[in-house]
Amino acid sequence: MSDWLSSTWEANWRSFQYFNLYRLVLAGLFCLAILFPHEWTARLNLMPSLLLFGLTGAYMVATIAGLVLATHWQHGFNRQLSAQMMVDIAIVCSLMYLAGGVSSGLSVLLLVSLAAASLVGRGRLVLFYAAVATVAVLLVQSYGIVAQGFDQASIVQAGFISAGFFATAILARLLGQRVMVNEDLARRRGVALDNQIRISQRIVERMQDGVLIIAKEGVLSRCNPVAKNMLGLSSDDQAVLLASCAPELAGALQVWESGGNEDGLLFCGAEGRDLRARFERTPSSDGEVLVFLEDVGRIKEHAQQLKLASLGRLTASIAHEIRNPLSAIGHAGELLREERRGEMQERLLRILNDNVIRLDRIVRDILELGRQNRAEPELLQVGEFCANFVEHFLATENLSPDIVLLKASGPQNICFDRSHLHQILWNLVSNALRHSTKGPGAVRIEVLGAQGEGRVELHVIDDGPGVPETVREQIFEPFFTTHTQGTGLGLFIARELCATNGASLELMASGSGAHFIVAGRNDTCQLSEPNGVRAAN
Numbered sequence: 001m002s003d004w005l006s007s008t009w010e011a012n013w014r015s016f017q018y019f020n021l022y023r024l025v026l027a028g029l030f031c032l033a034i035l036f037p038h039e040w041t042a043r044l045n046l047m048p049s050l051l052l053f054g055l056t057g058a059y060m061v062a063t064i065a066g067l068v069l070a071t072h073w074q075h076g077f078n079r080q081l082s083a084q085m086m087v088d089i090a091i092v093c094s095l096m097y098l099a100g101g102v103s104s105g106l107s108v109l110l111l112v113s114l115a116a117a118s119l120v121g122r123g124r125l126v127l128f129y130a131a132v133a134t135v136a137v138l139l140v141q142s143y144g145i146v147a148q149g150f151d152q153a154s155i156v157q158a159g160f161i162s163a164g165f166f167a168t169a170i171l172a173r174l175l176g177q178r179v180m181v182n183e184d185l186a187r188r189r190g191v192a193l194d195n196q197i198r199i200s201q202r203i204v205e206r207m208q209d210g211v212l213i214i215a216k217e218g219v220l221s222r223c224n225p226v227a228k229n230m231l232g233l234s235s236d237d238q239a240v241l242l243a244s245c246a247p248e249l250a251g252a253l254q255v256w257e258s259g260g261n262e263d264g265l266l267f268c269g270a271e272g273r274d275l276r277a278r279f280e281r282t283p284s285s286d287g288e289v290l291v292f293l294e295d296v297g298r299i300k301e302h303a304q305q306l307k308l309a310s311l312g313r314l315t316a317s318i319a320h321e322i323r324n325p326l327s328a329i330g331h332a333g334e335l336l337r338e339e340r341r342g343e344m345q346e347r348l349l350r351i352l353n354d355n356v357i358r359l360d361r362i363v364r365d366i367l368e369l370g371r372q373n374r375a376e377p378e379l380l381q382v383g384e385f386c387a388n389f390v391e392h393f394l395a396t397e398n399l400s401p402d403i404v405l406l407k408a409s410g411p412q413n414i415c416f417d418r419s420h421l422h423q424i425l426w427n428l429v430s431n432a433l434r435h436s437t438k439g440p441g442a443v444r445i446e447v448l449g450a451q452g453e454g455r456v457e458l459h460v461i462d463d464g465p466g467v468p469e470t471v472r473e474q475i476f477e478p479f480f481t482t483h484t485q486g487t488g489l490g491l492f493i494a495r496e497l498c499a500t501n502g503a504s505l506e507l508m509a510s511g512s513g514a515h516f517i518v519a520g521r522n523d524t525c526q527l528s529e530p531n532g533v534r535a536a537n
Helices: 003-008 013-035 039-043 050-072 077-098 108-120 125-147 154-206 225-231 247-257 296-337 343-370 382-397 418-435 469-474 490-500 531-536
Strands: 210-214 219-223 265-268 274-281 289-295 378-381 404-408 413-416 443-449 455-462 504-508 515-521
Touching: 013 050, 013 077, 013 108, 050 077, 077 108, 077 125, 108 125, 108 154, 125 154, 210 225, 219 225, 225 289, 247 265, 247 274, 247 289, 274 296, 289 296, 296 343, 378 382, 378 418, 382 404, 382 418, 382 443, 382 455, 413 418, 413 455, 413 515, 418 443, 418 455, 418 490, 418 515, 490 504
Parallel strands: 404 443
Antiparallel strands: 210 219, 210 289, 265 274, 274 289, 378 413, 443 455, 455 515, 504 515
């Protein structure tokens, strides 16, 4: 046996147990033959005697002991196998001597034992067993010729039988090696297949797209967690009809199987998600179909992020180039205003100055996008923070104290960067004030504990006409504005700052006026990296 095969060989205790069972049956047959003599036992001179009972009894005891050891004490495989083979050689040779030598045919039993030992054994031990059996048979036959008058020509038959021992041992050993190589190959391939299955399962589970396997007759065989989330399936929805849990998808599958709609299907999944389904046949014998679900909203969001990233790099570069000449234009306009000129010149200079201020504000907002860093959150007392903000805002804008009202329901904390929250509130309140009636209570700031555990909400509400339905989807896009003096970056920056702090900014439906909600955590300050900030940088 090669070194590689020897190093990978493992004791085959199960086969050894079967070998001992065969020997136990053989010992039982010998006992029955002695207890109930027959014509063939008389012809072999195996008549009941004390010696014969002793041999068969010893063989029975040795066989039972070998079976018990192989079953309950699986140590020293080679030693156990060698001991049982020596017992077989001794018992069979003794019985063969009593039956008249090799002419009795009992030596065939040694061929079976050698073949079995060669299949379950290892290395050159099987040749050792054959050598011991050969020496034993030749000695018994030689002694029989001398002491019992066996036919002298039978020594040639004993030689042929001995050659058969070696031939049997060698052939069985080669066969055993081939079986062991195939078993090892099958084991290694099984391990590789199991590893590949585990890796494939993990890949499918981690995929951002949903994957479903549809068996024949539209039965949902398996699906990954993303697909369950997209379709709103429970963990028990396995081996069920696709039509019962996703009827739209089942209908599209039928259309696709009939040869139509190769581009997939757009449909609405759980929680109002826009999904696209693609179908693909598998080469499996069961004719299963793969269904790939894509979140169209996520794809659009990713495309928007790429667009914003490119736009951010472009606008930041342009802003740096514009700021210096813009400062020069503004400075020149200030110098011209110091000279005495007519009314027409004064009006033109005011127009020039107003547009310079507007351009400077746009450039400042664009550069602010590029300077957004990771938040440094802290637990803020929302009521106290908002009270200070309202006081500062009213003083800066020179407004009446009753225009902006604050309502806080008990002490609430929020995990937020102080400067970021100040900038968000300033943008929201400024927009609300611009579109409000500017009367008493025109803008309201309300602090509420959210229904979800660990959340707090800041509501900014105005009494203006509200946001038209036609522009609600665009309100947070960069450079979108309905005000002639606006930059279109205020709400976009506010939402990005909320994302930086692990919070959210939403526009709620309202019967009158605009209603914005900032929702953040009030317990821990664990933040996620915002996609928008990364894109802007």
